[in-house]
Amino acid sequence: MSCFANRAHCPMKKLLLAAVVLAIPCAVRSAETSLPRVRDRDGKVPEPIVAVDNVCAWPNLTRLPDGAVLATIFNQPSHGSVAGDVDCYASTDGGRSWQKRGTPAAHEPDTNRMNVAAGLTTGGDLLVISSGWSNRYPEGQQRAAFRAGILEPWVCRSADGGRTWKVDRKAFPARGPRGGDCIPFGDIVPGADGQLRVAIYEVLKLRDDRVYVYRSPDDGKTWGEPAALDEKNFRNETALVHLGGGKWLAAARVSELQLYRSEDDAKTWAACGPLTRPSQHPGDFLPLRDGRLMLTYGNRTADRGVDVRFTRDAGKTWSAPLRVADFQGDGGYPASVQLADGSVVTAYYASKSSYHHRYHMGVVVWDPAKSAAE
Numbered sequence: 001m002s003c004f005a006n007r008a009h010c011p012m013k014k015l016l017l018a019a020v021v022l023a024i025p026c027a028v029r030s031a032e033t034s035l036p037r038v039r040d041r042d043g044k045v046p047e048p049i050v051a052v053d054n055v056c057a058w059p060n061l062t063r064l065p066d067g068a069v070l071a072t073i074f075n076q077p078s079h080g081s082v083a084g085d086v087d088c089y090a091s092t093d094g095g096r097s098w099q100k101r102g103t104p105a106a107h108e109p110d111t112n113r114m115n116v117a118a119g120l121t122t123g124g125d126l127l128v129i130s131s132g133w134s135n136r137y138p139e140g141q142q143r144a145a146f147r148a149g150i151l152e153p154w155v156c157r158s159a160d161g162g163r164t165w166k167v168d169r170k171a172f173p174a175r176g177p178r179g180g181d182c183i184p185f186g187d188i189v190p191g192a193d194g195q196l197r198v199a200i201y202e203v204l205k206l207r208d209d210r211v212y213v214y215r216s217p218d219d220g221k222t223w224g225e226p227a228a229l230d231e232k233n234f235r236n237e238t239a240l241v242h243l244g245g246g247k248w249l250a251a252a253r254v255s256e257l258q259l260y261r262s263e264d265d266a267k268t269w270a271a272c273g274p275l276t277r278p279s280q281h282p283g284d285f286l287p288l289r290d291g292r293l294m295l296t297y298g299n300r301t302a303d304r305g306v307d308v309r310f311t312r313d314a315g316k317t318w319s320a321p322l323r324v325a326d327f328q329g330d331g332g333y334p335a336s337v338q339l340a341d342g343s344v345v346t347a348y349y350a351s352k353s354s355y356h357h358r359y360h361m362g363v364v365v366w367d368p369a370k371s372a373a374e
Helices: none
Strands: 049-053 057-063 069-074 086-091 098-105 111-120 126-134 154-158 166-168 181-190 196-203 210-216 224-228 238-244 247-253 257-262 270-274 280-287 293-299 305-311 322-326 328-338 344-352 360-366
Touching: 049 069, 049 086, 057 111, 057 181, 057 344, 057 360, 069 098, 069 111, 069 344, 086 111, 086 126, 098 111, 098 126, 098 154, 111 196, 126 181, 181 238, 181 280, 196 238, 210 247, 238 280, 238 293, 247 280, 247 293, 257 280, 280 328, 293 328, 293 344, 305 328, 305 344, 322 344, 322 360
Parallel strands: 057 328, 111 181
Antiparallel strands: 049 360, 057 069, 069 086, 086 098, 111 126, 126 154, 154 166, 181 196, 196 210, 210 224, 238 247, 247 257, 257 270, 280 293, 293 305, 305 322, 328 344, 344 360
């Protein structure tokens, strides 16, 4: 299995106010970045939308068969230190307004459900795999809030576009190959064989996380056959993309994003080296209709924002980055989908920005055909 070096590296989640959250267009952008910006269908720099207010979010986007875009999010304005649920919001107007549809994973007392992977089954159901954190410390041993232990993953399924959910608490293994806790991340992706794949990172001890790609032969009812992404090195939140046939790419978070390639249908993986600079993570892949593959990632350097890069040769070389949105403080974790008209909806979260001064899920609608990256 061969891997390819990248071209030169580039600088690089409440209480809801209402059951229906109208998107708020924003007229003011934050300080200019040195990066060129994406453009909308009119060739203009698109303005961010406050899609869901007062949430930390960590959004995952799924485009449903009817064209609606679903965002699976953490529903509290806290970086995981309070009780909360996994909710889903839908947009039926191309990302411009969002309405709450349902709750895939409601938390139990003294816990939160905040970590998710999401996607469609081959049968068209929406699938969410969710874990989170416990605040159930032994009496007298309270330490950091909601860090008493990692919750076992639940597999949540909706057959009506995210409105109602069935939860299977035993479908996903409670422990990873080394006996650690499993945290899901990113997209649930079908392979050429019809089996679903998902990336989890197993937490055994501090700075000892390992990533495994699990597969389901029965449309998400059971999961197994974990394949190690990298058995020797610390890796966690990982994006997967199926390139066709047996070819896959993965972008794994360390201090930066590290690229991996599989040519045997995600059974074995080979390292390809760094994909971004330090503090530029985690990532999300999106195959575009024009044949390019897009990587979206959070840029947490001093020049904070959400950036994208493109490849035309399955990850051998990558374009210079473009800026999608700016944020201040805590933020990032972008996800993108492409609409029927070719536009892209990119969602992210921020604790603050020039256009909104508290936690929110932001959205930018833009056109990759009008956004040049050399």
